[in-house]
Amino acid sequence: MSDTHFVRNQMVEEQDPPAATTGVAGWLRENLFSSVSNSILTLLSLAFVYWLLAQALPWIVSPTWHAESLTECREIIAELGYGGACWGIIRERWLQFMFGFYPAELYWRVVLDFLLLAVALAPVLFTNLPRKMLYFSAIYPFLMPWLLWGGTIWNPIVVALGFVIGFYAQRLLKPSIGELAATIAAFVLPIIWWLFVAGPVADALASVLPLSIQAVESRNFGGYMLSITIGVVAIALSLPIGILLALGRQSDLLIVRSLSVGFIEFIRGVPLITLLFVASTLLNIFMPPGTDFDIILRVIIMVTLFASAYMAEVIRGGLAALPRGQYEAADALGLDFWMAQRLIIMPQALKISIPGIVSTFIGVFKDTTLVSIIGLLDPLGLSRAILADSAWNGIVWEIYGFIAVMFFIFCFSMSRYSMYLERKLQTGHR
Amino acid sequence: MSTMTDPPKESFKLGMLIYDTRYRSITIQIVALIGFLILAGWLINNTVHNLAVLGKPIDFGFLNDPAGYDINQRLIDYNSQNSHWRAAFVGLLNTLLVALLGCITATIVGVVVGVLRLSNNWLIARLMTIYVEIFRNVPVLLWIVFTMAILIETLPAPRDFRGENPEASMMLFDSVALTNRGVYIPEPLFSRGLGDLPILPDRASDACAVPEDGGPVSDACGVFQVSLDMLLILAVLGAGLYVSGLIRKRADRIQNETGDRPTTWHYRLGVVAIPLLIVLVLLGFHVGLPALKGFNFQGGIHLRNSLIALWLALSLYTAAFIAEIVRAGILAISKGQTEAAAALGLRPNRIMSMVILPQALRVIIPPLISQYLNLTKNSSLAIAVGYMDLTGTLMGITLNQTGRELETVLMGMLVYLSISLSISAAMNLYNQRVKLVER
Structure with a gap:
């Protein structure tokens, strides 16, 4: 038995991890340069990203927002000395991109329509909103086409009445004629209403009380x-x-x-x-x-x-x-x-x-x-x-x-x- | 002792059609069927009536009339005097061409991007994510017109290739020219070729009369012509691959019996390459390079911008979806599979090829094929860049010239439907074969 045994009797001091595995250097090493091929790939992609940004950024930030025409825009770009975009056209046409040829004085109807869409969608998308808002979501489908196309308000109302008829047909007829028959009635009655009754009723109501907004063609x-x-x-x-x-x-x-x-x-x-x-x-x-x-x-x-x-x-x-x-x-x-x-x-x-x-x-x-x-x-x-x-x-x-x-x-x-x-x-x- | 009697037989009442669950399902089905028939009958009745009023009853005779328009990108012989049938057929081949090219490129790009998205290189993974998100969230039609604009605006005109110090030059040893009128690539030519084989020739027509000098019949003979040279090359290639497969099977058998695998790669290469080379030499194979003559390039194969734009845009768009499918497929295989395979002593590439991929493919293939279907259907957007596919010919110019909306649109839909249904039938067959057998 030799006496070369050595047993350490106190703990080694805790050491920091090697500098190459922590911090920014460690992250880079692990995620970008972990092997030769990875390093090559990283460098290539960096070069690609640089090339792309060098091409695109000056083009995107070109100060041509207020140019009135292409020639004016070209002049601004010529002063810059590098290729740039002509954003003037977007400024000039962005209303058209949004609304097409919708009459300009009626833009508010479209904007209101989409704002109301957000209100109608909110209770469906986010469940922590008050449930009462769902009533508005139910009305919205009839409100939306009326706001967009305009015309008399009685059309969406008589269409909506069809659904009301269906709902009450199911509910009121169920005790007397049974569930299945009531369901069939709830399908058939509204269809009859829409096909044969709704048009004349809407016309009659419109002649009695002409509530309408300006109509816009498709x-x-x-x-x-x-x-x-x-x-x-x-x-x-x-x-x-x-x-x-x-x-x-x-x-x-x-x-x-x-x-x-x-x-x-x-x-x-x-x-x-x-x-x-x-x-x-x-x-x-x-x-x-x-x-x-x-x-x-x-x-x-x-x-x-x-x-x-x-x-x-x-x-x-x-x-x-x-x-x-x-x-x-x-x-x-x-x-x-x-x-x-x-x-x-x-x-x-x-x-x-x-x-x-x-x-x-x-x-x-x-x-x-x-x-x-x-x-x-x-x-x-x-x-x-x-x-x-x-x-x-x-x-x-x-x-x-x-x-x-x-x-x-x-x-x-x-x-x-x-x-x-x-x-x-x-x-x-x- | 009491006598047992049968329970009283229930007599059938009309109300049971509604209230008895045994009959109710039949009632519902019959009502549905009657409703459907009434709807269909109403639509057909309206259609017949309207067409009679318009004075154009359903008649497919117009398809035999001369089409009267040109198709610049085509795979088979066609001129404006050919019938609408042939124009539609040229369009169908164009649809299939761009669909095939697109599926191949989209698969390659998609698999590479999908694997790279899982790369442990942070930058590469992010770049691939950006690629996928950008392509998935912008409409494919926009990509198509955008790619077309890029080709037209950024590539040099043919005249830039001229002169002592041309602004542009051809690529790959003067064999490929990228111009704003399209891409010119080399074409295979055979100096001792076997000629073409007309399919479904009409012997009575002038086109099919054998010339007096005994030469080949004219190009216009038959519905279309198949190059015998290409057929021969394909046959030799197929036979070579088959023999190569036999050699591999023999090697597998010997390995199973003795544990040693004979070296076979040189045989396998030889049986494919040597016969192919012999056939190519016998046929006098050489390539025809495009060359600038006058204002444009002559020779070679001319791929129009419309084809290139459609191909690139469809491939890159679909590749973004395929990348997600591949990524999901690889992620769907649990880590335990890799670890178990490693515990068995398999090397990493064998783990991938023998354990992970076979399982991942089962997840990947069905959505992949539905992406192929989507690509084929999206190829109908060719009409936006003027590529004459089935939509551009049959449902585009033919419709406009003849005014036969019903016939052309219905025929076009039926063709697309049969393409889709045959692809999904193939997919179902595949699914049946690889399905996990569960309880």
């Missing part, structure tokens, strides 16, 4: 106002229709299922642009002779059908992801089909499908640019007219850049909101 609609109108209406209508289609596709009833599957697969199988061709050229042929309804309305119908088919597939995914036990538990509680859907299945299925629903929303909003192909003046359609303006001939990047940035802001905030919603509704424990 062809004056344009810019982001048009995109938002089409997008918001299609999004709002596609969710309920999509839910019904998804339920139809999941249903045990053969005919209902095949009708739903046929509709969904057909709509998803064709490009949106062909549906817009249908809206612009064919829809009037399908209707009774003499009907000539508004082009924006036709487009909204087709975009809504398109969005509903996609929505149905997203919601079907959510329904399929629910464990079978949830359906069985709902049955065991004695709930009927609609109660089970409303109280147990849908809240969970919709929660699962939030990312998909929001990306469908974003998709629909982006797809509203396609209406420029059939001649509506959305921002992209307007840009063609502006590109042809002789005072600003040759301006391309500024206009496309402006449109792209606006769309990015709308779509990006929607996707961020969906992430917030996912986190908020997260009930699982991790």
Whole structure:
């Protein structure tokens, strides 16, 4: 036994971690220069970012905001000595980008409309607001087209009355003729009202009490106002229709299922642009002779059908992801089909499908640019007219850049909101 | 002892159609069916009536009339005297061309970006995130017109290539010219070629008469012509790959039996490359380079700006979505799989190829194919840059010239529908094959 054993009998002083692994140096080393190949990649990307910023920044910050025409703008740029953008065109045309050819003295109606939209959406989006606000959300769908298109106030009121009739038919007739018959009555009576009674009633009321605001024709609609109108209406209508289609596709009833599957697969199988061709050229042929309804309305119908088919597939995914036990538990509680859907299945299925629903929303909003192909003046359609303006001939990047940035802001905030919603509704424990 | 009797037989009452759950589902279905039939009948009735008033009953005869318009980017022979049928067919081939090119590029870019987003290099991961967010949140139509504007505004005109000190020069050993009129690339030529094989030739027509000197029949013969040279090359290539696969299988078998894997890569390369080279030499293969003649480039293959813009924009847009799918697919595989494979002693690249990828692909492929579908459908936006695809020909100029909205739009929709349905049928087959077998 040798006596070379050595046992340390006091602790070593605590030492700082090596300087290369902490602080900025450590972070850089770990995240940017961890290996030779990583370092090369980092340097290459830095060079790329530098090149991009060196090209883009001077162009973006060019002080041409007040230029009145392209020549004036070129003079300012020539003084600068480097290439710059001509932002004067955006200053001159931004109202057109927002409102199209909507009469300038009526802009307040559009602005008010979208402000009210925010008020109507708020209680739906943020659950901590007072629930009473939902009453306004219910009125808003009738208020919105009236503010945009103008005309007599009696039209939206008689349309809304149809829903009231349906609601009370269900409620009052249920004790006397049974639930199913009352439900059928709640569908049939409003349709009769809208088809045959509503028009004359509205005319009569308008002649008695002419309450109306100045009417604006559809062809004056344009810019982001048009995109938002089409997008918001299609999004709002596609969710309920999509839910019904998804339920139809999941249903045990053969005919209902095949009708739903046929509709969904057909709509998803064709490009949106062909549906817009249908809206612009064919829809009037399908209707009774003499009907000539508004082009924006036709487009909204087709975009809504398109969005509903996609929505149905997203919601079907959510329904399929629910464990079978949830359906069985709902049955065991004695709930009927609609109660089970409303109280147990849908809240969970919709929660699962939030990312998909929001990306469908974003998709629909982006797809509203396609209406420029059939001649509506959305921002992209307007840009063609502006590109042809002789005072600003040759301006391309500024206009496309402006449109792209606006769309990015709308779509990006929607996707961020969906992430917030996912986190908020997260009930699982991790 | 009491007698057992059958329970009283319930007599059928009309009310049971509504209140008895056994019959109610049938009632609901019949009501739905009747409602649907009434709606369909109403629409068809309106349509027939309206068309009769307009004086153009449904008739597909106009498709045989001369189209009367030119299509500059085309894969098969076409001139303005050909029928609308042929114009639509040229358009369909153009749609398929841009869809195929787009799917290939989008997959490559998407996979690279998706993997790089998970990179541990902070800067690269951020840059890729920015790319994905920018492309996903701006409409594809805007990207298409934007790319078109970039091509037209920034690339040099053909005349800039002229002179002693040209402002622009060709790339890749003078073989590729990027101009604002399109991209010129080399074309494969065969000095001892076998000629073309007309598909569905109409022997009676003048075009198909064999010339007196016994040379090949004219280009206009048949619906379209398949290059026999290309067919031969593809056949040789396919046979080579097949033999190479047999060699690999044999190597696998020997490895299973003895544990040693014979070195086969030179055989496998040889059986593919040598026959191919022999065939190319026999056919007299050479490339035709584009060259500046007069005001424009001659020779080579001319890819118009519209095709390039559509291709680039669709690929980059779809790639952003594919990147997210790839990222989600890789993240969906639990870390335990990697660790278990490592515990078995597998090397990192084998972990990726034998454990992670097969599982990730099961998650990736279905949404990937639906992105391919989206790309194909988005290719209909070609009309915005003047690329003559199916929408541009059949539902664009043909519609405008003949005024046959119903027929052209319905035909176009049916074609797109059949493309989509065949892609989703293929996807379902694949899903059935790779599906996890659960209880």
